[in-house]
Amino acid sequence: MTTHISRRTLLGLVGAGAGVHLLGACGDGDSDDPAGTQSIDWWHIQNTDPMKPVWAAMAQEYQTAHAGVTVDIQPLENEAFKTKLTTATQSGNPPDLFQSWGGGVLRQQVDAGLVKDLTADVQPWIGGLLPAAMQPFTIDGKIYGVPFDVGMVGFWYNKDLFSRAGITAAPTSWAGVLDAVRKLKAAGTVPIALAGKEKWPVHYYWAYLAMRIGGLGALQQAAKDNNFDTPDFVAAGDRLKELVDLQPFQKGFLGADYSSPDGQAATMGNGGAAMELMGQWAPSVQQSSSTSKKGLGDKLGFFPFPAIDGGKGTATEAFGGGNGFAVGKDAPAATIDFLKSLLTVENQGRAAKTGAVLPTLKEAASAIADVNNKTVAQNLAGATGFQLYLDQAYPPAVGQQVNDSVAELIAGNKTPAQIVKDITAVAKSQ
Template sequence: MTAHLSRRSLLGLVGAGAGAYLLSGCSDDASDDPDAPQTINWWHIQNTEPMLPVWAAVAQEYQGAHSNVKIEIQPLENEAFKAKLTTATQAGSPPDLFQSWGGGVLKQQVDAGLVKDLTETVAPWKDSLLPLSLEPYTVDGKIYGVPFDIGMVGFWYNKDLFAQAQITAPPATWAELLDVVRKLKAAGITPVALAGKDKWPAHFYWAYLSMRIGGLGALQQAAKDKNFETPDFVAAGERLKELVDLQPFQKGFLGAEYGSPDGQAATMGNGRAALELMGQWAPSVQASSSTSKKGLGDKLGFFPFPAVDGGKGSATEVFGGGNGFAVGKDAPPATLDFLKTLLSVDVQRRSTKTGAVLPTVKEATDAVADPNNKVVAQTLAAATGFQLYLDQAYPPAVGQQVNDSVAALVAGSKSPAQILKDITQVAKTQ
């Protein structure tokens, strides 16, 4: 995602009333006096319903209670955000408060001295957060980001379309998933929605197959050894090719984006495909992308990525991540207090009630109402292992190559062995 969503609410046009949209990177009024006039430049990717108005309201409320603080919000689509942030960080001028998924990208920002160490700031309320949620934002034992959302990637499916194809239960193994695809095609139903143009959604398949076949440690060891040319990764590519060879995706998928009006989320939300592999934000983005703006409602179901027969990995190991915020090196003092507000129980509950967020604050978990989100939360709570999105966990160049290579495999232009050679070649340069 690439973040991938979240990669959460990754689409659409910026709504009115969300704040001023700056082109500069960071504010220049970082005074040590907390009562001095301060401007917080905030970039985030919750740029559509339902989270766009929530963040706008929280900022407005904070400004109302702090007359010396102005919060200028720049909501951005996921890919636009990453491109803009790269430009800002390369110039040494990050925003004051900005979206982060942690992992290798955050580590590079830490190494470059672009973000604040939040360890002492978070210490008084750290225990209010789910411990797992902080892991991607912890670098060398110090905290450099705070998560407001935590979740996992899994399969979202249209129950009505499954019933039309006489599929009575979600698949538990990869072989069963392939059978589901065949049954859907035989019933004249498009099996899978995929945003081929965005690339990051396709990498979910290869990452999960690598986990199921090689075990969670295989991905970690490959990064350490800078070598992906191993039998388990080849097997993961071959299993993915089995799916690709069934031609399961919607027409025009190679040019489809995740959040465009005819993209992956809209295809699912409008009932034009039976399955998508996506994170916990999927229902809300399906709804906001659908013609009705309601999505599938109770017709939508969820199941974890299936096991692979003979694989070393467990079906209880999950792949995903969350949304969080990092603080730019020159951010004014009020930024840290505003960040604490964003992680308050009240704001977390409000965010959770939208259905787009699974909270990281323990006391806010009672606000999870959607049945599918409850299943996601329960699956995550029972997980025996966790892997962050590869395009965030690995150094940026490696993560991008994973996305590019898997996209080439899905497009049929490269073989499983060829993509591993390409990924390894980039890994060795890092």
């Protein structure tokens, strides 16, 4: 999701227990045969309802309208996708069109010459997409991927449990979050659900705190200098430790998964905790993981990660990411046109209506039906800055160390000062 989804990716978590599709061979660059047909090998992670049939229908419609073009779809569960893609890219043979979250992984693919520079091809229509959604796919001023879904991480909360604890409004400061935790504990409610075992949900806290304390500039400078051993990052750990010291998480959180029957999402969906810090897919996963398969419904609310007094960042700077597609180096000519077809107002609207996608095309925003999705979209539309998940934004080894180190902090095994040294050591070794 990531990572995160490693997570994170993201929406593939909905129904993650579904069977994995076995892969055939990737496109090999000889997709155009003597008869002039073109075969597009498309890998994506929407391997379950509601998006799997939607993608299939869009591909079929494109094939019907374009004689000689076929789309070979390979739907994969998130982690299976990443494993297969790693194998394919290491052999220099990426699929024609494939899932991407942008950031550090995409940069490695660019540096290896595995993906097409789409800048010139998409200029006529790319201006209709949200600028924040484009950031992770823009590298050194050039566009190497196109996002179809975008979202942000924020606090999802149970309105009923807040009310029972005497909390009348969503917190607007970090001190307010800590105060809410104290009130919830006093009311006998678990304040926060957390999937400590998976680590990527844990890093959201430290990343957001670093953003609010140091601003986006601190995260960008750390990437340039390969140095996280600065006062702002140490302070982020100190603030996170304030939360950890209140013991706000559910029993057994260090061994908890995200989407398992007793994991973070189910704990929220079943009313077993009052809050979780999670991305835009949270309501869907809460619902699918809950015992009732209904989730919290209108009891669920959302508020952005608050500002911190004296911090350089603001509450309007968003942290998150989404799903997009990159085009393999040997993809047939029709691939980019097919990608364009997925981003029409009509098709982005169809995706949005499923509730599993927050469209990146501005004109498709009106198709968002879910109240919580609308709230996230409104926050994103007003965002003054955007930061991709750290375990996607930085080189993979650095992102993994961020996850590992923050997990050690949460578990009480490392101090804020120690984890920034560990992350810096890995960053400098790259």
